Amino acid sequence: MTSSTGGSMPEKQPFKQVFGYPRGLTERPTHYCPGCMHGVAHRLVAETLDELGIRERTVGISPVGCAVLAYNYFNCDMVEASHGRAPAVATGIKRARPDLYCFTYQGDGDLASIGMAEIIHAANRGESFTVIFYNNAIYGMTGGQMAPTTLVGMRTTTSPGGRDPLQKGAGYPICMAELLNTLEGPFYIARQSLLSSREIIRAKRCVKKAFQLQPRGFTFVELVGTCPTNWGMAPIESRRWASENMLPQFPVGVFRDREKEGDA
Amino acid sequence: MTSSTGGSMPEKQPFKQVFGYPRGLTERPTHYCPGCMHGVAHRLVAETLDELGIRERTVGISPVGCAVLAYNYFNCDMVEASHGRAPAVATGIKRARPDLYCFTYQGDGDLASIGMAEIIHAANRGESFTVIFYNNAIYGMTGGQMAPTTLVGMRTTTSPGGRDPLQKGAGYPICMAELLNTLEGPFYIARQSLLSSREIIRAKRCVKKAFQLQPRGFTFVELVGTCPTNWGMAPIESRRWASENMLPQFPVGVFRDREKEGDA
Amino acid sequence: MNNWIRVDRDRCKGCELCLESCPEQIIELSSVMNIKGYHFAVQKDADRCTACRLCAISCPEVAISVFRVLKKRQRAS
Amino acid sequence: MNNWIRVDRDRCKGCELCLESCPEQIIELSSVMNIKGYHFAVQKDADRCTACRLCAISCPEVAISVFRVLKKRQRAS
Amino acid sequence: MEKLMMKGSEAIAEAAVRAGCRLFFGYPITPQNEIPEYMSRRLFEVGGQFVQAESEVAASNMIYGAAAVGARVMTSSSSPGISLKQEGLSYCAGSELPVVVVNIMRGGPGLGGIQPSQSDYWQSTKPGHGDWHPLVLAPSTIQEAADLVMDAFDLADEYRNPVMILGYGLIGQMMEPVAFREYQPREFDKSWTTCGCKGRPPNIVNSLYLDPNILEEHNHAIFQKYERMKREEVRFETFRMDDARFCLAAYGTVARICKTAIAQLRDEGIKVGLIRPITLFPFPEAVFREARVRWILDIEMSMGQMIEDVRLAVRGRTPVHFYGRVGGVVPTPDEIVRKVREMYKEGVK
Amino acid sequence: MEKLMMKGSEAIAEAAVRAGCRLFFGYPITPQNEIPEYMSRRLFEVGGQFVQAESEVAASNMIYGAAAVGARVMTSSSSPGISLKQEGLSYCAGSELPVVVVNIMRGGPGLGGIQPSQSDYWQSTKPGHGDWHPLVLAPSTIQEAADLVMDAFDLADEYRNPVMILGYGLIGQMMEPVAFREYQPREFDKSWTTCGCKGRPPNIVNSLYLDPNILEEHNHAIFQKYERMKREEVRFETFRMDDARFCLAAYGTVARICKTAIAQLRDEGIKVGLIRPITLFPFPEAVFREARVRWILDIEMSMGQMIEDVRLAVRGRTPVHFYGRVGGVVPTPDEIVRKVREMYKEGVK
Amino acid sequence: MQYEVVFAGFGGQGVMLIGQLLANAAMMQGKEACWMPSYGPEMRGGTANCTVVVSDEPIGSPVVPAPGAAVVMNRPSMDKFEPMLKPGGLLVVNSSLIDRKASRTDIDVIYVDANHLAEHTIKSPRSANMVALGAYIGRTNAATPEIVKEAMAKKMTNKARFLPANKAALDLGISVSREQE
Amino acid sequence: MQYEVVFAGFGGQGVMLIGQLLANAAMMQGKEACWMPSYGPEMRGGTANCTVVVSDEPIGSPVVPAPGAAVVMNRPSMDKFEPMLKPGGLLVVNSSLIDRKASRTDIDVIYVDANHLAEHTIKSPRSANMVALGAYIGRTNAATPEIVKEAMAKKMTNKARFLPANKAALDLGISVSREQE
Numbered sequence A, B: 001m002t003s004s005t006g007g008s009m010p011e012k013q014p015f016k017q018v019f020g021y022p023r024g025l026t027e028r029p030t031h032y033c034p035g036c037m038h039g040v041a042h043r044l045v046a047e048t049l050d051e052l053g054i055r056e057r058t059v060g061i062s063p064v065g066c067a068v069l070a071y072n073y074f075n076c077d078m079v080e081a082s083h084g085r086a087p088a089v090a091t092g093i094k095r096a097r098p099d100l101y102c103f104t105y106q107g108d109g110d111l112a113s114i115g116m117a118e119i120i121h122a123a124n125r126g127e128s129f130t131v132i133f134y135n136n137a138i139y140g141m142t143g144g145q146m147a148p149t150t151l152v153g154m155r156t157t158t159s160p161g162g163r164d165p166l167q168k169g170a171g172y173p174i175c176m177a178e179l180l181n182t183l184e185g186p187f188y189i190a191r192q193s194l195l196s197s198r199e200i201i202r203a204k205r206c207v208k209k210a211f212q213l214q215p216r217g218f219t220f221v222e223l224v225g226t227c228p229t230n231w232g233m234a235p236i237e238s239r240r241w242a243s244e245n246m247l248p249q250f251p252v253g254v255f256r257d258r259e260k261e262g263d264a
Numbered sequence C, D: 001m002n003n004w005i006r007v008d009r010d011r012c013k014g015c016e017l018c019l020e021s022c023p024e025q026i027i028e029l030s031s032v033m034n035i036k037g038y039h040f041a042v043q044k045d046a047d048r049c050t051a052c053r054l055c056a057i058s059c060p061e062v063a064i065s066v067f068r069v070l071k072k073r074q075r076a077s
Numbered sequence E, F: 001m002e003k004l005m006m007k008g009s010e011a012i013a014e015a016a017v018r019a020g021c022r023l024f025f026g027y028p029i030t031p032q033n034e035i036p037e038y039m040s041r042r043l044f045e046v047g048g049q050f051v052q053a054e055s056e057v058a059a060s061n062m063i064y065g066a067a068a069v070g071a072r073v074m075t076s077s078s079s080p081g082i083s084l085k086q087e088g089l090s091y092c093a094g095s096e097l098p099v100v101v102v103n104i105m106r107g108g109p110g111l112g113g114i115q116p117s118q119s120d121y122w123q124s125t126k127p128g129h130g131d132w133h134p135l136v137l138a139p140s141t142i143q144e145a146a147d148l149v150m151d152a153f154d155l156a157d158e159y160r161n162p163v164m165i166l167g168y169g170l171i172g173q174m175m176e177p178v179a180f181r182e183y184q185p186r187e188f189d190k191s192w193t194t195c196g197c198k199g200r201p202p203n204i205v206n207s208l209y210l211d212p213n214i215l216e217e218h219n220h221a222i223f224q225k226y227e228r229m230k231r232e233e234v235r236f237e238t239f240r241m242d243d244a245r246f247c248l249a250a251y252g253t254v255a256r257i258c259k260t261a262i263a264q265l266r267d268e269g270i271k272v273g274l275i276r277p278i279t280l281f282p283f284p285e286a287v288f289r290e291a292r293v294r295w296i297l298d299i300e301m302s303m304g305q306m307i308e309d310v311r312l313a314v315r316g317r318t319p320v321h322f323y324g325r326v327g328g329v330v331p332t333p334d335e336i337v338r339k340v341r342e343m344y345k346e347g348v349k
Numbered sequence G, H: 001m002q003y004e005v006v007f008a009g010f011g012g013q014g015v016m017l018i019g020q021l022l023a024n025a026a027m028m029q030g031k032e033a034c035w036m037p038s039y040g041p042e043m044r045g046g047t048a049n050c051t052v053v054v055s056d057e058p059i060g061s062p063v064v065p066a067p068g069a070a071v072v073m074n075r076p077s078m079d080k081f082e083p084m085l086k087p088g089g090l091l092v093v094n095s096s097l098i099d100r101k102a103s104r105t106d107i108d109v110i111y112v113d114a115n116h117l118a119e120h121t122i123k124s125p126r127s128a129n130m131v132a133l134g135a136y137i138g139r140t141n142a143a144t145p146e147i148v149k150e151a152m153a154k155k156m157t158n159k160a161r162f163l164p165a166n167k168a169a170l171d172l173g174i175s176v177s178r179e180q181e
C-alpha cells in the first residue's frame, strides 16, 4: 500500500498510508453535525464491509432518524425503511435472499420506541442480519425529543424538566442489549461506545464480529454515541458527558456470543 | 352469608353458601368453548373486584382475541381496545382518571405479538394499571395460528409441521414475565397457571395482589391457560398437556414485588 | 356430612374439569342434554361432598355453587 | 520520525475530537474557514506524529488520512 | 384581547389547553414537533398529563382510552404518522369517541419530504377502514387555527366523533398574531363514559357488533350524525364572489395565496373570486353548486384530491379545472395569475 | 385444465404460488386466515418462505424488503389490518416497489364485524398519505380471483407499484370450481433492485426527497404510470347493456347478485343492465360515461363509496342513485329487484 | 335448472363436508357450483351451515335468502331454515335429533332418522350426514349418486377406510327419500 | 403598504430572531404581520432563513417568491436571495462576512460591517444581527425603531442584560443605513 504521492511532506521518503478512506463509504460529505458520531459508526461498518470483502454482496437499511441519508453514504446497495421497521424490512430481504449480507442501522427512537415490536420479533426469530444500533439517548433528527434511552433527569424538548419517571411517568431508560439478551433467538449481542479512539477500536471489533457471525443468525451491536447538537454541548464536552453519564446506564460488553458458547 | 333457600336438599339444615357467582361478573353465559380457561381467569378478576370493593370504580379493557366479548361478562365499565393496544388504551384511561382502577385482559397474540411495543412501554413507564395476560400459546379467536408463546414443535395452523425456529425461522416462545422483568418500570410481575384448582387458588392470590398494588404502579399477572379447541384436545387432556409442556417453558412464580423489596 | 353443590345446568358445558377436580370423585355428567346440547355435570353422591370447593374453582363457566352444612359451633358464629 | 496526517479540509467540521484524541497534542484548528464555514484541523508539529491513527479513528468525518514513514526493515517487506 | 405573535403549532396547542384539553398523547414528527413540545411544558402546569407515546399507533389508542373516560384529549402528527393512526381513529369513530387530531401534512408518498403538502385530503376526509368520516377543519391563518381548535373540542363532544385539524408546515411553522378568545365551556352528555358504574349498569365503549343487522343499524346511526353535520356544520369563506365570473377553489393557506393572485387579476379586469372550504368534511357543496361562474379552478398542493369533491358538488354543471403543486412546492401567486390568465384567454376550455 | 373446487382464499394463495410468489408475510385476521395458513404449508414445499409477521405493520414492511431485492411477494389482511398497513404501502408506492396485497374486507368502522363488506373502497383506491394509488382488482368469482392474482404479480412488476386484490368473506370463504391457467412468466427489468452492487454503482430504494422540486418530479413520474394504467389497464364487465335503459353499477360478488336480479327484472320487461368495474383503480370511467341510460343505480355493501367514482365518471349527465347494505348484510337479489321496480315506477327520480 | 340447498346442523355433524361433496359432484358433472359457508364466532358451539348452489348456467348470487332446499340436522337449524324455504321447496329433516314436524304445508318434507340409521344400519355413527345427503339427492337431480360417490373418494382420501360406510349411508338415504315419495 | 423581507444567514447568526422581532414590532404597531421560517434538515449546518411580511391589510400569501427586501448575513444567503429580489428591492449585506458586491443594478444595496461593528463598536459580538436589522428598518418603514426596541424588551426577557447592547446595535445599524442613503 505504499504510494508515491501524498500531502506536502518535507522529504521524499518511502511511506505507507496507515489510515484512509474506506471503500465502503461513498465520497459524499455527510450532513451530520460537527462531532456527531454517526460518522464514526458508519465508518466502522464500511471498514468491515471492506475487510470482509462483502461490500458488493451487502444491502444496508437506513432508518428514519438522523441517519436516514445513510443510503447516500454507504457504498453498497441501500434501502430506506419506514420509521422503526428496518428489522421487518431486513427480514423481507434476508428471507428472499439469504445469500446476501444485510444490516440495519438504527437510532434509539427508531429501534427502541416505535420499532420495539419489530426488533424484538426479528431477534426472536433469529433473522440473520446485523443491527447497528446508534444510541444517543435522544431523537436527533426531529430536534431533541426524549427517547426510550434518555437518562433519568436528562432534559429534552419533550422532557423540559428532565426525564421524570416518578412524577410524570416518563419511564426509565431502556437497555436494549440486555432486553434482547433475554430472548432465545439472537446469536450475538454486544454494546460498545464511541467516546474515544480506544473505545472505537473495541467497537470496531464487535461490529466486525457481528458481520462475520451474521450467516449464523441475528447479530446486534449497540453503539453508545452522542448528539452534541441536541444535548446542547460542544463535541468534546458531549463525549465526556456521555462517558460519565451514559456508560453507567449502558455498560459496554459482549452480552451473548453463541459461537463462544459453542452453542450452535 | 347463610341463606334459607337452596337446591333440592334432603333435609332442612342450616347451611352456608361457600362458593357462588361473583358480583363482578354479569350473568351472561360466555361464548367460550367447553373447558376453556378464559372463564376461570375472568372469575378471578371478578372475585377480586368484589373482595376489594372496587367494582364500581373499575374500568376493564377487553382485547381482540377470544376474550373480546369480555365486555359482556365483566360487571364493571368496559372498553374494547384494538388488537394489542389495550396497554395504550389503559394509559389513556389512567392518565385521565388516576382515581379509577383499570385492568387490561389480553391474550398472547394480542399482548406478545402485535402489542409488544405497547406492553413494554406501558410497563416501562410504570403506568398504574393491571394486566391480566392469558397465555394459551395460540391464537384462539382466529382459529389456531401460531402465537409468540407457542412451544417449539407445537403444531398450529400456521406452523403445520410444528413451530420450527431453526429450519423455518419461526422463533422461540417468548416469556413475557421474564422479558418485562428486565425493565425498571413494573411494580409487580407474576406468572401462575390455571391448570388445577390448587393452581387457580395461587393464581387468584396474585391477581388480587396485582389489583391491590395497582395504585402504586404497573402490575402484571400472566396466567397459563389452555385452548382445548385449537389444541385439538379434550379439556382435561389440555390441562394435563399444559402442565407437562407449558409449565417447563413458562415457570410460575412471582418475578417482582416492589412492595416486598421495600423499594417504593 | 351433608354438603352439596348446585350446578347451573344451562351454564354448564360439560367440560368435565369439575369431575377431574373433585377429590371425592362424586361428579358425573348427566345422560340428558341441556339447552345448549351439552351433557351437564351432576353431583352423584352428595353425602360424600366435603364442600371443598375445588370443583367450583375449576369450573370455567362459574356454573357451580357450593353449600356447606353448618356444624353446631359454626351456626353460632 | 517523520510521519504525518492529511486532513481533507473541506470535509472537516472543526469538531476538535481529533485534537483531543491525539496523544501528542499536535493538532489544532486553522484560523481560516473552509468552504462550509468551519475552522478545520491542521497538524501543527508533524515531527512528533507517531502515526498512531488515534486522531483518524476519532474523526466522524473520516477527514484524516495517516501516513507512516517506513523504517528500513519495513521498507523491505 | 391581547395579541400574541405565535407559531401555528404552539397556537394550536395553547388553544387546546384553553378549550379544556388536559391530555395529550403524541409522537414526534416534523413539521409538528412544537405541539408535543409545547404540551410537555404546558400540560403539567395546568394539572394535565403529557405522554410521549411510543408510536403513533399507541398515541391513537391512548386518546381512545382518555376519551372513553370523558377527557378532552388531543393527538397530533404528520402524514406518515396519520397513516399509522388510521386503525385507531376508525375505532374512535366506531366507538363514537370525541377526540381531536391535528394533522400537519407533509409531502409523500412514503417518507416523502417535510415541506407543505395537502396530499392527505383523501385519508383525512375519507379515511381508513369502514364507513366513517372525521369532521375536518382546515384553517388558513394562525388565528383561525386557534379558533377552530377550540371549536374542534366542542364539535367532537357534540357529535361524539373524531375531529381533525388539517394543516401543514405553512400553518404549523408560521408565526402570526393570535388572540385567544375567552373559551365558553359547554355542557355535554357524558353519561355514556366508562368512569366506574356506581349507581348504574356498566357502560361499554365498543365498536364490535357481530350481528350484521346491528352493525348496519350502528352504521346508520353514525351516518345520521354525518347528515346533521352536513346540515349544521358546513363552513366556508367566499372572497369576491359577488360579481365573479370565475372561481378559484382552495383550502388552507393556499387560499391566501389565491387571494393575493386575485387582487392582481382583478386589477387586470379578470373577475375572479374564491371559495375556501373551511370544513372539508362536511364539504360545502351548496356554495359550489350555486356559484354562477364559467369555470372553477381548483388549486391544491397535491395531485388533485379535493377537486373530486368540488366536481361532485357541481354535478357536471360547471367545468372544474385543476392546478396543483406537489412534493412540498408551494404555488406562488404569480403562477396562479399566469394560469388564470391563460385560461381566461383561451376562454372556457 | 383440471377444475378444482377451492375456497377463494386458498385459490388466491395457490394462484400466487403459481405466479411465482415465493414469499408471504402476513398476520392472522378473519376472514382471510386461510391465506396465511395455506402459505405456511405450501411455500416451504416450493422452496419459498413464510413468516407470520408480528403485526400487519411489520408485514407491510417485510414485503417492502422482499420487493426491494426483486422477489415476488404477497401479504394479505382484512380491513383493520389494511389500515395498519397504510404507512408501509405508501412507502412501497413511494419507493416504486412491486407488491401484491390482498384485502378481504369486513364490516367497520373499528373492530366492526367479520361479515362481508365493501367499505374499504376509499382506503383501497385513494389510500393513506401522499398522492398514490394501488392498482385495485376486484374479482367476482373464485376463478376470476385466481386469474387476477396471477395478473396482479405481472401488473405490480410492470408498473413497480402495489397491486391490491379486493375481496371479502364472500370471495374468501366461498368455494367454486377453479382452473389455474398455465402461468407464462414474463421478463421484467430488475436492474434497480438492491441485491448487491457487484459490477455497478450502488442502487438505492428510497422514497425520501428533501428537495421539494425533486419530490414533485418524483410524484409526476409516479402519476405518469397512473396515466398509463388508465389507458392500458382498465377492466370491466358489462352485462345486458346492449339494450339497457337502466344500469346497475356494482363490483365483486355484489355484481353477481345484481345479475340474478336483472334476470328477474328482464322477465318483468324492465330493461336493466350492469356495469361491473374489475379495476377499481384505474376506474372504468368511459364505459359509464358512454352508457346511454336513464339512470344508474350504484349498489354497494357500504354507505356509498364507489358511487363517487361513478358520479365523477358521468359528470352529471346521468343521475346516479344508491342502494347500500352495510355492516355485513349482503343485499339479496329480491331487494334489488324491489328497489329497481320502485325506481322504474316512479320514473326517473 | 338451478338448485340451492342449505346444509345446517351442530358444529361436529359434518354439514360443511356434505355441502362440499355436493358442490364437488356438481362440478365433476360439468355443472356450475358454489359452496358458501357461514363463518366466524357464530360457528363456535352454535350451529354451522353452508349453502350450495348448483346450476347449468354461471351462478349469480351465491347468497340465497330463500333456498330451494334445506337439510337440517338439528332443531335450531330447522327453526332457522324452515321459514326461509321457497314455497314448494324441499326440507330434509334429521328426525333422530329433531322431535318436531315441519309446520309449513307448502313445502316437501322428508324425515330421515339419520343418526339412528347410521348407527344401527350402517354401523358407522359418524355417517349420519351422508344419510341426510343421500335423502337430498334421492329427491333432486342436483347430482347423481355415482358422481357423489366419486366425489367422496376424491375428497376423503385420508379417510378412505370410511368410504364403504359412507357410500352405503348415501344409498340408504336415497332409498329413504324415494320411499317417502 | 406591504413589506416583505427575508432574513438569511448561518444557523447561529440569529436571523430567525430578528425576523421575529420585526414581526412582533409590526404587530405591536397594529399592523398585520407574518413570520415564516425555512425548516427541516436544510437548516442544519447550512443556512437558515425566514420571511417576514408586514402589511396594513390581512396578509394573503405568506410565501413570497420575490421579496421586497433581503438581509443577508453570509455569502451563501447572498448568492441565494440577491437574484430573487423584486426589481427596486433592498439588499442589506453583512460586509463583515461577505466579500463580494451585489451584482444586480436594479436594487438598492446597503453594506453594513455588522460583525465588526458589533464586536468593536458595541463590544457585543453576538449583536451583529441587530446591527443588520437596524440597517433594514433604518431604510424602510416596516416598523419604528422605538417599537422594535419595545419588542426586544418583551421578547428577550431572559436575556435582559444584553438589551442595552442590542438597542445600541440597532441604532448603529439605523445610522449606517441612513448614512448610505
Ligand SMILES: Cc1ncc(C[n+]2csc(CCOP(=O)(O)OP(=O)(O)O)c2C)c(N)n1
Pocket (backbone or CB within 6 Å): A064, A065, A066, A067, A083, A106, A107, A108, A109, A110, A111, A134, A136, A138, A139, A140, A141, A142, A147, A227, E027, E028, E029, E030, E056, E080, E081, E084
Ligand atoms: C412514522 C413516523 N413517525 C415519526 C417520524 C419522525 N421522526 C423522524 S426521525 C425520528 C426520531 C429519530 O430519533 P433516533 O431514532 O433516535 O435517531 P437519531 O436522529 O437520534 O439518530 C422521528 C420521530 C417519521 N418520520 N415517521
Ligand SMILES: Cc1ncc(C[n+]2csc(CCOP(=O)(O)OP(=O)(O)O)c2C)c(N)n1
Pocket (backbone or CB within 6 Å): B064, B065, B066, B067, B083, B106, B107, B108, B109, B110, B111, B134, B136, B138, B139, B140, B141, B142, B147, B227, F027, F028, F029, F030, F056, F080, F081, F084
Ligand atoms: C389489527 C388486527 N389484526 C388482527 C386481528 C385478528 N385477530 C383477532 S383475535 C386475534 C388473535 C387472538 O389471539 P390471542 O391474543 O392469543 O387470544 P386468544 O384468542 O388466544 O385468547 C387476531 C390476530 C384483528 N382483529 N385486528
Ligand code: SF4
Pocket (backbone or CB within 6 Å): A031, A032, A033, A035, A036, A037, A038, A066, A136, A140, A141, A226, A227, A228, A229, A230
Ligand atoms: S442532530 Fe444529533 S444525532 Fe443528528 S446529526 Fe446532529 S448531532 Fe448527530
Ligand code: SF4
Pocket (backbone or CB within 6 Å): B031, B032, B033, B035, B036, B037, B038, B066, B136, B140, B141, B226, B227, B228, B229, B230
Ligand atoms: S378458541 Fe380456544 S381460547 Fe378461544 S374460547 Fe375456544 S378454547 Fe378458549
Ligand code: SF4
Pocket (backbone or CB within 6 Å): C004, C005, C021, C022, C023, C024, C025, C026, C027, C043, C048, C049, C050, C051, C052, C053, C054, C055, C056, C066
Ligand atoms: S365441593 Fe369438593 S367434594 Fe364437593 S363436589 Fe365439589 S369438589 Fe367434590
Ligand code: SF4
Pocket (backbone or CB within 6 Å): B035, C007, C011, C012, C013, C014, C015, C016, C017, C018, C019, C040, C041, C058, C059, C060, C061, C062, C063, C064
Ligand atoms: S367444570 Fe363447569 S362447565 Fe365443566 S362440566 Fe363441570 S360444571 Fe360443567
Ligand code: SF4
Pocket (backbone or CB within 6 Å): D004, D005, D021, D022, D023, D024, D025, D026, D027, D043, D048, D049, D050, D051, D052, D053, D054, D055, D056, D066
Ligand atoms: S497519528 Fe497519532 S500522533 Fe499523529 S496526529 Fe494523529 S493522533 Fe496525533
Ligand code: SF4
Pocket (backbone or CB within 6 Å): A035, D007, D011, D012, D013, D014, D015, D016, D017, D018, D019, D040, D041, D058, D059, D060, D061, D062, D063, D064
Ligand atoms: S475530528 Fe475530523 S472533523 Fe473533527 S476537527 Fe478533526 S479532522 Fe475535523
Ligand SMILES: [Mg+2]
Pocket (backbone or CB within 6 Å): A107, A108, A109, A134, A135, A136, A137, A138, A139, A140, A147
Ligand atoms: Mg437517537
Ligand SMILES: [Mg+2]
Pocket (backbone or CB within 6 Å): B107, B108, B109, B134, B135, B136, B137, B138, B139, B140, B147
Ligand atoms: Mg392466545
